């Protein structure tokens with residue numbers, strides 16, 4: 001199911017009792033963070049919030065729209081994320097399943113026709129350009145941009161879709177990179193060095209060229225999710241969003257730069273990132289729960305701001321987990337399992353607990369088939385896209401529920417002989433990691449928490465986990481009510 005706009009999604013949440021409208025005037029400086037933080041720490045992630053009176057801005061501000069499993073699923077147009085995971089899984093099976101018979105090929109047509117219906121479409125007029133402000137009129141002060149934490153380097157746009165194009169091929173990329181407001185017409189560009197936006201800029205800069213950039217806010221929430229998804233570079237996020245929403249994303253040409261942006265967005269900030277310019281960006285209260293340190297990043301000079309007449313400003317906050325991004329990460333975990341399994345088929349399941357800030361801890365469940373199998377799996381994962389950032393990978397046997405971190409901790413600590421079962425490797429580290437000896441380069445740890453085999457040199461007896469026989473469980477089930485235990 002596709003949403004015509006962010007407003008359409010907000011309406012659905014409102015109708016379902018998932019949204020709280022806040023009329024009390026509140027400041028975007030720290031106050032909204034404190035309110036949203038309390039809400040995001042409620043069981044199941046708390047409700048979505050619409051602040052209708054943000055001091056200093058005429059625009060309402062929406063936050064925590066995707067902040068529960070249910071709302072994250074609704075954002076992607078399904079009742080539960082597993083529905084999309086199942087569709088992706090079906091697609092991954094296409095190549096090996098292509099049947100040899102004519103009838104078999106025919107049976108695949110419905111699946112293939114889906115692919116033809118998801119490419120973006122160009123339109124000539126768009127709600128996101130109902131109001132067009134150019135030059136000095138394009139003023140970031142008009143937006144209710146949050147100052148999230150006390151030591152932040154400034155106000156930050158926290159849910160931006162950053163559109164760039166490759167210098168040579170013109171291929172689009174959309175990534176979510178925080179945007180620090182550095183004045184009414186300038187921002188920082190925190191695309192980390194491993195990310196595609198950063199590479200696009202580097203290629204322009206190498207030729208002495210400025211890169212055009214559009215920062216988009218809102219639209220169907222599937223688009224916002226797509227900007228965060230760790231897609232292979234060759235996959236256009238707007239095609240992926242089209243796949244999720246089962247409807248092409250409509251794009252319109254920007255007013256001042258060579259870029260196409262979602263027609264149904266709330267706001268579009270158009271601008272240019274000049275070659276050869278760097279400025280201090282940060283610190284920023286980050287999703288690790290710590291401030292990420294200030295560093296030098298490129299800047300954007302705003303050339304236009306366009307928006308809907310009744311635009312809503314979407315945002316989030318990050319900080320000590322759990323926050324709204326717990327559920328964005330959960331979507332990635334579920335949707336990317338079938339894709340990761342193309343490369344690591346023995347992986348039955350994995351879980352990236354929010355407490356591990358996604359890149360600090362992965363719990364992996366495998367069907368172990370040979371000595372050292374757990375080590376093979378951790379190395380394979382470190383070689384897989386953004387999984388390269390995972391600081392600690394713990395690999396379990398198939399009988400461990402990695403979705404239950406309490407069980408995983410119990411089993412890991414019981415099963416591990418640290419000297420024998422822990423491997424340290426060196427490699428790229430998440431830019432936000434403050435503990436690595438160097439920025440973006442350091443060590444990672446793999447833990448083999450599987451049962452050890454004789455042909456791994458383990459000659460002692462390995463005990464069984466305690467379980468009760470089924471007949472005893474059934475007997476107790478049958479008398480449970482009579483026991484009067486509540």
Ligand SMILES: Cc1cc2nc3c(=O)[nH]c(=O)nc-3n(C[C@H](O)[C@H](O)[C@H](O)COP(=O)(O)O)c2cc1C
Nearest residue numbers: 174175176177178190191192195196197228229230
């Ligand atoms: C709320 C949120 C904020 C993020 N902020 C940044 C950021 O400031 N810089 C960055 O490089 N990645 C950030 N990310 C992660 C990227 O969006 C993510 O790695 C994405 O896959 C990058 O896309 P790309 O591979 O097309 O560059 C953020 C993710 C979320 C959910």
